[in-house]
Amino acid sequence: MNARSYQGSPLFSAGFRPFFLLGSLHAGLAILIWLPVFTGELRLVTAFVPRDWHVHELLYGYLPAVITGFLFTAIPNWTGRLPLRGRPLILLVALWLAGRLGVTFRQGPGGSPRC
DSSP states (O other), X not given: OOOOOOOSXXXXXXXXXXXXXXXXHHHHHHHHHHHHHHHTSSOOOOSSOHHHHHHHHIIIIIHHXXXXXXXXXXXXXXXXOOOOOSHHHHHHHHXXXXXXXXXXXXXXXXXXXXX
């Protein structure tokens, strides 16, 4: 496998770096946000009740980030293909972040949150 030279940010030089970092930060922040939401001390403008938001973020936020980080590390080793880095990786990370923000701040039917 011929490695291409990459001159950008080290964060985006390998697929596992942004996804493992953001996945772990997301897990910690989601718990810190969810606990006051669950106890009623904080209110999120989301279409989910607090328990469902927490489950959704674990299954569709944290888990895909960690699996993607693992696969972006393993696939180049398994197949001999060059790893994804730079702009395409930045776009995938931005898409993941947009999904997290979209779900967290999505309002329920009629423009009002269901919480």
